[in-house]
Amino acid sequence: MLLVLQSSRLMQTANLILYDLTVRLRPAPNGAATPVRLIAIDEQDLQQLGWPLDDALLIRAIQRLDQAGAAAIGLDLYRDIGVGDAHSALRQLSRSNPRLVSVFSHVDGIRAIRGTPASRQAYNDLVVDPDDVVRRDLLFVRGMGSAMVPLPLRMLEVGNAGRPLREALQRDPAWIQPLQANSGGYHGLDHGGVQRMLAFHRLGSFPSWSLRELLAGQVPEASLRGSLVLIGSEAPSLRDGFRVPFAGSHSGRSLSLAGVELHAHRLAALISLQEGRILGLRAAPPWLNSALLVSAVLAGVALGEGIGALRRSQITVLAVAIGMVVATGLSLASGWWFDAASPLAALAALAAAAWTRRAQEQQQQRQELQGLLQQTTSTSVAGELWRQRELLLEGGRFPGRRLELTVLFTDIEHFTQVAEQLDPEALLAWLNRGMAAMVGPVQGEGGLVNKFTGDGLLAVFGAPLDRGTQLEGLAAVQAAAMIRRALASLNAQLRAEGLPEMRVRIGIHTGPVLAGSVGTPERWEFSVVGDTVNCAARIEGLQCNEGPSPACRVLLSGTTLALVRETIRGPWKLWGTLPLSGRSTAVEVWELLEKESARAP
Numbered sequence: 001m002l003l004v005l006q007s008s009r010l011m012q013t014a015n016l017i018l019y020d021l022t023v024r025l026r027p028a029p030n031g032a033a034t035p036v037r038l039i040a041i042d043e044q045d046l047q048q049l050g051w052p053l054d055d056a057l058l059i060r061a062i063q064r065l066d067q068a069g070a071a072a073i074g075l076d077l078y079r080d081i082g083v084g085d086a087h088s089a090l091r092q093l094s095r096s097n098p099r100l101v102s103v104f105s106h107v108d109g110i111r112a113i114r115g116t117p118a119s120r121q122a123y124n125d126l127v128v129d130p131d132d133v134v135r136r137d138l139l140f141v142r143g144m145g146s147a148m149v150p151l152p153l154r155m156l157e158v159g160n161a162g163r164p165l166r167e168a169l170q171r172d173p174a175w176i177q178p179l180q181a182n183s184g185g186y187h188g189l190d191h192g193g194v195q196r197m198l199a200f201h202r203l204g205s206f207p208s209w210s211l212r213e214l215l216a217g218q219v220p221e222a223s224l225r226g227s228l229v230l231i232g233s234e235a236p237s238l239r240d241g242f243r244v245p246f247a248g249s250h251s252g253r254s255l256s257l258a259g260v261e262l263h264a265h266r267l268a269a270l271i272s273l274q275e276g277r278i279l280g281l282r283a284a285p286p287w288l289n290s291a292l293l294v295s296a297v298l299a300g301v302a303l304g305e306g307i308g309a310l311r312r313s314q315i316t317v318l319a320v321a322i323g324m325v326v327a328t329g330l331s332l333a334s335g336w337w338f339d340a341a342s343p344l345a346a347l348a349a350l351a352a353a354a355w356t357r358r359a360q361e362q363q364q365q366r367q368e369l370q371g372l373l374q375q376t377t378s379t380s381v382a383g384e385l386w387r388q389r390e391l392l393l394e395g396g397r398f399p400g401r402r403l404e405l406t407v408l409f410t411d412i413e414h415f416t417q418v419a420e421q422l423d424p425e426a427l428l429a430w431l432n433r434g435m436a437a438m439v440g441p442v443q444g445e446g447g448l449v450n451k452f453t454g455d456g457l458l459a460v461f462g463a464p465l466d467r468g469t470q471l472e473g474l475a476a477v478q479a480a481a482m483i484r485r486a487l488a489s490l491n492a493q494l495r496a497e498g499l500p501e502m503r504v505r506i507g508i509h510t511g512p513v514l515a516g517s518v519g520t521p522e523r524w525e526f527s528v529v530g531d532t533v534n535c536a537a538r539i540e541g542l543q544c545n546e547g548p549s550p551a552c553r554v555l556l557s558g559t560t561l562a563l564v565r566e567t568i569r570g571p572w573k574l575w576g577t578l579p580l581s582g583r584s585t586a587v588e589v590w591e592l593l594e595k596e597s598a599r600a601p
Contacts, residue, residue: 009130014341015185016131020245022281022332023200029279031206034268035071035159037227038208040234040260045211051238053077053211054084059093061214061231062100069225072159074101074151076124076232076260080111091115101154104147118147122154124263126242127195133243134198134257136179137266140169141193152267156274159228165274169194176273177282182290184283184337197337199269199280203246203257206264228267232260284338296324296343297350304354310362317351404469405462406476406510406560407528407536408447410438410483412455413503413549421500430494431455434502437490441482445475450528456504458536460528463515473510473563477556480506480592481568484552491551501551507540508556509587510563531583538580539589550594558588568592 039061041053049057058075065073079090079102094102095115102112103124112121127138141148149157149166157163168175179195181188209219211231233240241256257265272279299320307313321344328340412418412434419427435457439449442459446467450458459479462472483506491501511532518527539555561572575589 009187011339011341011345012185012187013131015337015339016129016133016135018328018332018340019135019185019281019337020133020247022337023245024247026281028200028202028205029268029272031201031264031268034201034206034271035227036206036264036268036271037070037224037229038206038260038264039065039211039214039229039231040208040258041211041232043235043237046235046237048212052083054086055079055082055090056084056086057211057215058231059086059090061211062093062097064214064217064219065224065229065231066097066099068219068221070099070229071226072101072155072228073097073099074103074122074155074228074230074263075113076103076151076230076263078103078105078110079113080104094120099158101151101158103151106148112147120154120158121147122149122151124151124259126259126262128242131243133245134262135245136195137198137269139176139178139194139196139270140166140173142170142173150266151263152270155228155230155267156270165270177285179283180286182286182339184281184289185339185341186283187339197281197283198266199272199278200244200246200265201268203255206261206268208261230260230263230267232258232263234258234260278335280335281332281337282335284336289339289342292338292343293346296346300347300350301354303347304351305358310355310358313351314355317347321347401515402512403463403466403515403528404510404512405460405466405515405528405532406469406473406508406563407513407533408442408459408461408476408480409507409533409536409540410456410459411453411505411540413505415455418500426499430499430502433490433494434487434504437486437502438483438504441479441486444482445479446472447475447479448526450526456540458528458533460513460515463513463528464526469510470563473560474567476508476510477554477560477564477568477592480508480554480556484554484594487552503549504552505540505549506552506554507536507538507542508554508560509536509539510557510560511535534582535580535587538583539587542575542578542589552594554592555589556592558590561588561590 058077058079062073062075079087082088082090091114094100094113095117098120100116101120101122102116103122104110104112105125106123107125125138126134127136129135137152138150140150140153153166156165173194176194176196179186179189179191179197181191183189183191184197207223213219240259242259242262244255244257244262246255246257269279300317303313303317303320307316324340324344324347328338331338412431418430422430435452438457442449442457445461446465447459447461448463450460452458459476461476461479462469466472467475483504487502487504494501509532511530513528513530513532515526515528518525518529535557539557542555544553555575565572571593573591573593575591577586577588579586
C-alpha cells in the first residue's frame with residue numbers, strides 16, 4: 001500500500017504542502033542587506049517605453065549602471081534578435097563590457113546576445129517541481145562547457161572577478177549536501193546537476209527601481225555602487241511569473257513571482273552559501289528518511305500486534321503519531337525538512353492492518369466460542385467468556401480442566417405417553433415450550449445449558465466461568481425454583497389449550513468434574529464428564545414411593561444443600577441416604593418442596 005501511495009505522489013505532495021507552510025511561517029532575511037539590486041520593468045514602463053524595448057534603451061540603462069559602479073549587470077531579457085537600429089551597438093557593448101552578463105535558454109534554444117564571450121553568458125532556466133512550483137535551485141551542472149553556468153553563479157563570478165565557488169562545486173559538491181532522488185520529502189526526484197533547496201529572502205525586500213526611473217537618473221548611484229544588478233520584467237502582462245511556496249494575500253494559492261525577482265533570491269542565497277551561511281530549510285539525506293520509514297514500519301507492527309487490548313493499542317498508536325507530528329514540527333523549526341508523510345502513513349497502515357487482522361481473528365474466535373457453547377449461555381456470561389478468552393481458550397478450544405461445579409439435570413416425566421397423544425408437529429411445539437421454560441431460568445442465573453437430552457437438559461454452574469462453589473450451587477437451586485414457577489404458568493396455559501401438562505424432574509449435585517472441549521477439529525463441543533454428572537442424573541431419576549410426584553420435583557444432594565441451606569430456608573424434606581446406580585457410595589438426598597422461600601436478603 002505504501003508503494004502505491006508513493007507511486008501516486010501522494011506522500012510527496014503531502015511533504016511539499018508541509019514544506020510550503022513552513023517556508024511561509026519561517027522568518028526570512030531582508031534582501032536589502034545583500035548587494036542584489038533590481039531594475040524591474042513594470043506595466044508603466046511598457047506603456048511609456050513600448051514593448052519589446054528598443055535596444056537603444058537597454059544600452060542607456062546598462063551605461064547608467066556601469067557609470068554608477070555596479071559590480072555586475074545581469075540582463076534577464078532575451079536579445080538574440082535585435083530590436084531597433086541600435087542592435088549592433090548592443091552587441092558591441094555586450095562584447096566589450098566586462099560587467100555585463102547576457103542570458104540564454106538551454107531548454108528553449110534561445111541564444112545570448114551575439115558576440116558575448118562565453119565567460120559572460122548564463123542560462124536562466126529554472127527547475128520546477130511537478131506541481132509547477134519553484135522550490136529548488138540548480139546551482140551548477142558539472143562537466144558542461146564554460147558557457148553552461150546559471151545566471152546567479154555567473155553574476156557572482158563577474159562581480160567578484162573570480163570563480164572559487166564554481167571550482168569548489170566542480171571538485172566536490174558534497175559540502176553543500178546536494179539533493180538526491182529521495183532527499184527531504186521528495187520521491188524519485190530528477191536530481192541532475194548540483195541542486196539544493198532555494199532559500200528565499202523576504203518577498204519584495206530587494207531594492208528595486210523601474211526602468212524609466214533608471215533612465216531618468218532617479219536612482220541614487222550610492223545604492224548601485226558595488227552591487228549586483230538584475231534587469232528584467234515584472235509586468236504581469238508579459239506572463240514571466242513562476243509559482244513559489246508563498247500564498248497570495250487573498251487566494252491562499254501559491255504566489256507567482258517575476259522571473260527577475262526569483263533570480264534575485266537565487267543570487268542572494270548563493271552569496272550566503274559562498275560566505276558559509278546556510279539559509280532556508282535543508283533537505284534530510286535519503287538514509288535518514290529510510291531509517292525513519294523502517295522505524296515507523298516496525299513501530300506499526302509492534303504496536304498493532306504487540307499490545308493486547310485493541311483500544312490500548314489504538315491509543316498508543318495515536319500517541320506515537322502525535323509525537324511524530326510534534327517531532328516533525330520541531331525538526332522543521334530547526335531547519336530540517338524530511339519525509340514525514342511516509343513514516344506516518346506506514347505507522348497508520350501497518351497498525352490498521354494489524355487491527356484488521358486481529359478483528360478478523362477475534363471474529364473467528366467469537367464464532368468458535370459460540371460454536372463451542374452452542375448458543376446455550378446468557379449474554380452476560382457470553383460477554384464475560386469473551387473478555388476472558390485468552391485465559392480460557394487454547395487453539396480455539398477449551399483445554400481440559402478439573403473443576404468443582406454444580407450440575408443440574410432435568411427430564412420430562414411420562415414423555416412417551418404424551419408423544420402417543422400428539423402428532424409430531426404438535427409434540428415438538430409442546431416440547432419447545434417446556435425447554436424455553438427451563439433454559440431461561442438457567443441462563444438467567446448464569447448457568448450453561450451444556451446439552452439437550454431429548455426430553456431434558458444438562459446444565460452446569462461453574463464452567464467455563466467459576467464464581468465460587470457456593471455461589472454456583474446457590475444459582476443452580478434458584479434456577480430450579482424459577483423453573484418450577486415457569487412450569488406452573490406454562491401448565492396453566494396448556495390446560496386452557498386442552499394439551500397435556502408438563503411434569504419435570506430435576507436433580508442437582510455438586511462435585512468435581514473434568515471440563516473441556518471434546519470432539520474433532522471440525523466440531524468441538526464443550527463437555528463436562530465425571531461422577532458428579534452421573535450423580536445428578538441418578539438423583540433426578542429416583543422414584544418416589546409416597547404417591548404421585550409434584551409437577552416439578554426438585555431433588556438435590558446433601559453436598560449441594562450444605563452450600564445453600566443458610567440462604568434458601570426451604571422447606572426441605574429428607575429422602576435419606578440412598579444408593580445410586582453405578583455408584584458404590586450412597587448419597588444423602590433432599591427435596592425442595594413447593595413452598596420454598598425466596599432468597600434471603
